[in-house]
Amino acid sequence: MSIAVTLHLLAAVIWVGGMFFAHQMLRPVAATLLEPPLRQPLWVGVFGRFFPWVWVAVGTILATGYYMLFVVFNGMANVGLYVHIMHALGLTMVGIYLYVFFGPYQKLKRSVAAQIWPEGKGHIDRIRDMVGINMILGLITIAVAAGGRYLH
Ligand code: HEM
Numbered sequence: 477m478s479i480a481v482t483l484h485l486l487a488a489v490i491w492v493g494g495m496f497f498a499h500q501m502l503r504p505v506a507a508t509l510l511e512p513p514l515r516q517p518l519w520v521g522v523f524g525r526f527f528p529w530v531w532v533a534v535g536t537i538l539a540t541g542y543y544m545l546f547v548v549f550n551g552m553a554n555v556g557l558y559v560h561i562m563h564a565l566g567l568t569m570v571g572i573y574l575y576v577f578f579g580p581y582q583k584l585k586r587s588v589a590a591q592i593w594p595e596g597k598g599h600i601d602r603i604r605d606m607v608g609i610n611m612i613l614g615l616i617t618i619a620v621a622a623g624g625r626y627l628h
Pocket of ligand 1: 537544621623
């Protein structure tokens, strides 16, 4: 259990912390300083380095989460409401990530390779909105997961 919860937490920190940095720090500065022919390849490069870590984080969170749920706690009936909320929010986050990765991110790579900047902007805007939603869901999930166990 101690190894599982530690890996679970490290994965959540990498995923949610990465989204927070990209959305709150890098995005506004890149939008102010860089024109689309530089900004869009920057994002393709940043996502190309971040998303492999997100795959690892998602795999780790699901594997350790379900291990704790079904092996340590012996099923859904034995856990508090906060774990059910974490589970529902976590699966929503994974769904949003899969949509971003297989949808707008693939399209962004294609439009940047073809240097069609107005098209790329649409895909980046979509990714920005989705990552913004996932970042907020991630922060709520962590708050519920960490604080929820003390609510009785
Ligand atoms: C999607 C499926 C998920 C499942 C099945 C799951 C399951 C669990 C379980 C069973 C625990 C242990 C609860 C306890 O010790 O009382 C836990 C802890 C935790 N989970 Fe999840 N989780 C999931 C997703 C997530 C996500 C997406 C995040 C954050 C973005 C997250 C953040 C946490 C945190 C911060 C803890 C530690 C709570 C603490 O020990 O103080 N979980 N999770």
